[in-house]
Amino acid sequence: MDLRRLNTVGIVPAAGIGVRMGANRPKQFLEVNGMPILALTLGTLQDCGAVDRVIVVAPEEDVEYCRGDIVGHFGLDKVMEVIAGGERRQDSVRLGLEVAGEDFDLVVIHDGVRPLAGGELLEKVVLAAGKHGAAVAGLPARETVKEVDEGGLVVRTLDRSGIWLIQTPQAFSTEILRKAHERAQREGWSEATDDAALVERLGVPVKIVRGSERNIKVTTPLDLEMVRFLLERGG
Numbered sequence: 001m002d003l004r005r006l007n008t009v010g011i012v013p014a015a016g017i018g019v020r021m022g023a024n025r026p027k028q029f030l031e032v033n034g035m036p037i038l039a040l041t042l043g044t045l046q047d048c049g050a051v052d053r054v055i056v057v058a059p060e061e062d063v064e065y066c067r068g069d070i071v072g073h074f075g076l077d078k079v080m081e082v083i084a085g086g087e088r089r090q091d092s093v094r095l096g097l098e099v100a101g102e103d104f105d106l107v108v109i110h111d112g113v114r115p116l117a118g119g120e121l122l123e124k125v126v127l128a129a130g131k132h133g134a135a136v137a138g139l140p141a142r143e144t145v146k147e148v149d150e151g152g153l154v155v156r157t158l159d160r161s162g163i164w165l166i167q168t169p170q171a172f173s174t175e176i177l178r179k180a181h182e183r184a185q186r187e188g189w190s191e192a193t194d195d196a197a198l199v200e201r202l203g204v205p206v207k208i209v210r211g212s213e214r215n216i217k218v219t220t221p222l223d224l225e226m227v228r229f230l231l232e233r234g235g
Contacts, residue, residue, distance in 0.1 A: 007106070009100045010051045011093055011109050013089050015058055015086070027218055032228050038056075038070055039076070040231075041113065041114060042112075046078050050108075055081050063083065104174050107174050110168045118215070121215065122169050124137075125171045129171035134176060135172075137166070139212075145160045170195055181198060183202065189201065
């Protein structure tokens with residue numbers, strides 16, 4: 001399938017406050033090598049030929065900062081809008097979908113704090129979504145996986161051969177993703193931790209695309225140091 005025929009919008013959820021980082025500002029605005037993490041992430045989408053336009057979903061109080069100091073300052077002209085996010089990540093993506101309207105065939109969701117995904121992975125996920133309707137990046141589990149009860153006791157050991165750790169980017173047919181979010185809002189689905197979980201509840205199969213170990217989600221200070229290290233090494 002020719003990626004050039006797929007009109008694709010990227011939605012970048014970046015409205016979190018980053019409690020686990022322990023910093024005095026949201027983690028997406030912390031700097032690595034002189035650039036905010038969010039700017040690095042958006043730069044990947046900017047340079048990716050599989051993505052046509054981008055919508056950034058930011059904390060309400062930081063919308064103007066994102067527009068001027070990140071999008072404007074770094075010349076990220078694929079960004080069509082910066083909007084305020086909702087209470088949950090799920091709400092933020094839905095608001096981004098509303099802004100996207102009916103002009104796009106595919107939507108690719110990518111966390112604002114995954115700056116090292118790389119354009120090649122983005123293209124692979126978009127291409128898979130164009131073929132299958134839904135696709136996510138992920139890595140097979142390498143450690144032993146155990147189910148644990150509320151008291152901290154092991155219930156059972158799971159077969160890790162079928163366990164994958166899911167990342168973003170995640171890409172979907174716009175029609176499918178919109179239906180999933182509309183149903184989630186209508187029926188009160190609130191436990192989903194990613195968009196694929198909502199799509200799965202529609203009964204739509206989701207294709208796994210092998211992700212990257214470099215595709216770190218910056219959540220803790222150690223994650224930030226890992227990203228800094230990889231960038232310094234040409235990561």
